[in-house]
Amino acid sequence: MAHDVAITGYGVLTAFGFGRQALLDGVFAGRPGFTPVTRFDPTPYRARYAATFEGDGPGIPGVPVRPGVTPGQAEVLLACATEALRMAGTDGGDAPVLLGTNGDHSTAPDFWSVPGSRVAADPRTLDSVPARLPELIARELGLGEPRTAFVNACVAGTNALARGATLIRRGLADTVVCGGAYLVCEDVFAKFDSGRALSTEDAVRPFDARRQGLLHGDGVAVLVLESARRARSRGAEVLGWLAGWGMASDAHHVIQPHPKGDGLAKAAQAALRTANVEPGRIGYVNAHGTGTPLNDVAETAALHQVFGADAPRVPVSSTKSSTGHMLEATGAVEAVITLLALREGLLPPTINGREPDPACDLDYVRDVGRRVPITHALSLNAAFGGVDAALVLERA
Template sequence: MGIELCERGSQVRGVHAVDLIGTAVDAGLIRGPTTLEVLTLHEVVVTGYGVFTAFGFGAQALRARVFSGEPAFAKVRRFDPSRYRAQYAAEYQDKALSQLTVLRECVREALSSAGQDGAGAPVLLGTDGDHAANIDFWTVHAAGKQPEGAGVVHSLPGLLPEVIGEEFRLGRPRLAFVNACVAATNAIAYGAHLISIGKAHSVVCGGAYLVNEDVFAKFDSGLALTTEAVMRPFSMGRKGLLHGDGAAVLVMESAEHARRRNAVSYGSVLGWGLAADAHHPVQPHPQGRGLATAAQIALRRAGVAAEAIGYVNSHGTGTPRNDLAESLALRHVFGDRASTVPVSSTKSTTGHMLEATGAVEAVITLLALAEGLLPPTAGFLEADPECLVDCIPHTARPSQVSRALSLNAAFGGANAALVLGAPQSS
């Protein structure tokens, strides 16, 4: 249990209540004495998850390759990449998949591992819709034919949580988070917030992304993709990122609700932080200010000192600017410890899964905490003197860690962080 203060009778009851009131008082927006009340905040635990990557469905397929540092990159098969600079991605072998298909399977696995049916649970998913369906629709339209309406309907981001909610008889709200590479992290953060303030006893949340030509072309034209079949986060010679298929769904509950039904906990969501740096439409702030702020908010909300963090699952895209900005953000958060805190980029094996990446990486981080094994950064060549982080090159590292930080950043200056805790021994 934790407590948080907010102004009695006001609308300021969100997770930033203390910060908002303090800022308002400092700015002179609130004058005179204020009456505060204590809100009881509920501990948030993860009781189930389902995951999908280019390695296949299920946590075991993910664990086997990520923790051995074996990337999934190969020449793109889902479309003809010959017109583009980049040629590689981490794709699942089945070309006919849709976001809805993989989300169904992940929700099914998550609910099964949680031992519950999700009745009444809000559905919060990071997605920007089905790009393949959208492309098919407009290709048919451009040929002068009459396309089926389902193509456009399936391309609408808000449809996926609604369809999933109906099929699995879940609760409301049913929300799509569309802010790119922090979408799933935002979904997890909002779900944890709903549970912490007692608005929900359980939440189904996560995200999905499948490699598609629409997004691939945009990243390629922006020179964000590497032309190599390997990512090299934090390394000298890094040239960019590669996309990857991915989806993950987590079932989160209040600890009290989980205990009442004797549910197994796979770990806890201790804190979350969101921040915007508003520096550039696509480039991160050069000092990583927004990401550092998100991490500090998450740590403060968790009541965890930076010194207690034993592992960081970084955003680690392998682009020159992003990795430099992230390493500076870590320096701002950890100070002199920044070069010794174990940090890895698991995108070096899975690829960048955009709207799904925060959820998949949360699962990876929970696995690392539960198993006492930190996943490596694949593709590493040699240390970049400007990115002085201990990036666990090539080989997983045994380490009993109880607290970890998972970081994500996105276009538009969006940043998100989660503080995750190891499962408590019974």
């Protein structure tokens, strides 16, 4: 059953631009995407940096990018979905649309600053309702149902992919369009800053003794999943297989991870079971790796649970050190990055390291990418409330 969910197309945006080459030139080349925030005045906040796409890189088809302005989530999602379907060579038919998104909140500060306002002057304010976005994408592209928004923070995009794969494996859909989106905006930035989750540096340092916290980044990714039967019947190129997926909730704390990574370990173990893959076959882990003091230690502990004595020999990287944390989009974008690692035989690096942390004692692919032919990879994500998710991808 591991070969029944094929990935046949994707469209992706990060701070480095649109598409595959932008990821290779940015994430896989070990470039940091962080620059001073210009989309809003960061003066009131502790943090001043984010990884935003300002037009320096491959552009978004049909979407003008103006420095200092947040693009609309709906239009970037549409561009990514269109590219994913084009790459897959299909119109999607009646495919469900499943997206991890908390809505587009880029106009929220303007809306709330108008005394007594009940009607938004900017139509994009309506897009702050998460369910509106998959509905818009499905209508525009003539796709089917269900049209679902997953809103559970940093595992939302992963959950969308897991649900899409489940629909295919159960025979409830032949094709599913799924992914996630977050574009840096003041409303969300301010909340993370007030919680002191953001680094005051222009860098994120996952698994490093000097790590301060995370930084936000632009991220949108849409993938086309198909049943193997459907993909083969129309002669589609299979880019890779979504072989396994798992979800867990340790309910340890409202915002803190379980100190031993119990929930994340259970999600990873469930994904391996779903894929029917032994831990020893995993050649790479794309870690959640937020660069926060608690997460990185907990995730390291989780990987020790999953891999046992072999844990120090499994290459791990946090690509958030380049892209920043893309919140609801994280799992979808990192699934594309993991897919590219399998296809290119190149593991992306964890950058910005200064000083090893004895509590983080794994092989973190430091500074530069590593050429390693791998067949299976694990992608991990965790979120507030102790919810965790994992994907196993297999090379086609």
